[in-house]
Amino acid sequence: MSRLAGKHAIITGAGRGIGKAIAQKFLQEGAEVAICxxxxxxxxxxxxxLEKHGDVHAFAGDVADQRFCDALVTQTLDRFGQLDILVNNAGIGYFKPFLTHSETEWDETMAVNLKSMFLLGQRAARVMKEQGEGGVILNMASTNGHAGEQQLAAYNASKAGVILLTKTMAAELGPYGIRVNCVSPGFILTELAREAGADEAYIAAYTEKIPLKRYGTPEDVANLYAFLASEEASFISGVSVIIDGGQLAEG
Ligand SMILES: NC(=O)c1ccc[n+]([C@@H]2O[C@H](COP(=O)([O-])OP(=O)(O)OC[C@H]3O[C@@H](n4cnc5c(N)ncnc54)[C@H](O)[C@@H]3O)[C@@H](O)[C@H]2O)c1
Incomplete structure (x- = not known):
C-alpha cells in the first residue's frame, strides 16, 4: 500500500523500538521521513x-530542548520543502516508588514526555497552518495515561497530560484542517521494556492479564499510526486510541 505517498513526516525517538517501526511503516507507505x-x-x-525502505533523514538531538525542536522543523523543511505529519513518539520512564521518586526524575519525565509534544506540536502546527493544506499530529500516550500503574507516578501523569494536550490541540487546530490524535499502547515488548526489567517470567505473568494473551509488538503500533496518519482516518481527531489487547477492558 502507499497510503502516505507524497507526505513528509517527522518521527521523534525513532532510533529504536516503536518509533523506528513507525518510521519503517511510513516509508513503506510512501512517505519521506525525518527521524530524530x-x-x-x-x-x-x-x-x-531504514534507508532500504525509502528516503530517510536523521537528526540527533533532545526533543525537550526548544532550540532542537526549532532546528528539527527548519531542517526538515529545508530537506523536504513541506511538513505534513508529526509523530511525537520519544518518551522515557522511571520505575520508582512514589515516596522516593526524585524531583529531577519528575522534571525530566515531564520535559521529554509532555513538554516536547507542546514544543514540537506548536512549531509543526504553525508550519501546517501556513502551508494551508491541513496536516496530522500524532502523540504517543499510553494506557498509563488512562489508568495508573504503581511506581510510575511521573510517567503516568505525563501520559495523562498527553491525552488532554491532544484534545486541546485537536479543538484549536481542527479549523485549519489539522487532525490531532494520540495512541495509548499497553504492553509492547521493546528494548525499553527489557531494560526496565521485563524478563521471561515477567512477560509470561503480564501477558496472562491481557485478554488476547499476548504482548504487543512495535509493528502492531506502527500499523495503527499509519492508519491514523492516512486519509482513511480523515474524520478522526481528538481521540486516544487504545491498543492493548483488551487489557483496559477489564477493571
Ligand atoms: N513499550 C511499551 O510498552 C510502551 C507502552 C506505552 C507507551 N509507550 C511509549 O512509546 C514510546 C516509545 O517507547 P519504546 O518502548 O519504543 O521506547 P524505546 O526506549 O525503545 O525508544 C524510545 C527512543 O526515544 C529516544 N529518546 C528518549 N529521550 C529522548 C529525547 N529527549 N529526545 C530524543 N529522543 C529521545 C530513545 O533514545 C529511544 O531510542 C514512548 O513514548 C513510550 O512511553 C511504550
Whole structure:
C-alpha cells in the first residue's frame, strides 16, 4: 500500500523500538521521513536500517530542548520543502516508588514526555497552518495515561497530560484542517521494556492479564499510526486510541 505517498513526516525517538517501526511503516507507505533521537549511534544505525525502505533523514538531538525542536522543523523543511505529519513518539520512564521518586526524575519525565509534544506540536502546527493544506499530529500516550500503574507516578501523569494536550490541540487546530490524535499502547515488548526489567517470567505473568494473551509488538503500533496518519482516518481527531489487547477492558 502507499497510503502516505507524497507526505513528509517527522518521527521523534525513532532510533529504536516503536518509533523506528513507525518510521519503517511510513516509508513503506510512501512517505519521506525525518527521524530524530537523543542517542547518536542508535540514530545512525536506524537510518542505515531504514534507508532500504525509502528516503530517510536523521537528526540527533533532545526533543525537550526548544532550540532542537526549532532546528528539527527548519531542517526538515529545508530537506523536504513541506511538513505534513508529526509523530511525537520519544518518551522515557522511571520505575520508582512514589515516596522516593526524585524531583529531577519528575522534571525530566515531564520535559521529554509532555513538554516536547507542546514544543514540537506548536512549531509543526504553525508550519501546517501556513502551508494551508491541513496536516496530522500524532502523540504517543499510553494506557498509563488512562489508568495508573504503581511506581510510575511521573510517567503516568505525563501520559495523562498527553491525552488532554491532544484534545486541546485537536479543538484549536481542527479549523485549519489539522487532525490531532494520540495512541495509548499497553504492553509492547521493546528494548525499553527489557531494560526496565521485563524478563521471561515477567512477560509470561503480564501477558496472562491481557485478554488476547499476548504482548504487543512495535509493528502492531506502527500499523495503527499509519492508519491514523492516512486519509482513511480523515474524520478522526481528538481521540486516544487504545491498543492493548483488551487489557483496559477489564477493571
Ligand atoms: N513499550 C511499551 O510498552 C510502551 C507502552 C506505552 C507507551 N509507550 C511509549 O512509546 C514510546 C516509545 O517507547 P519504546 O518502548 O519504543 O521506547 P524505546 O526506549 O525503545 O525508544 C524510545 C527512543 O526515544 C529516544 N529518546 C528518549 N529521550 C529522548 C529525547 N529527549 N529526545 C530524543 N529522543 C529521545 C530513545 O533514545 C529511544 O531510542 C514512548 O513514548 C513510550 O512511553 C511504550
Amino acid at each position: 533521537d537523543l542517542v547518536q549511534g542508535r540514530l545512525e544505525q536506524a537510518a542505515t536500517d
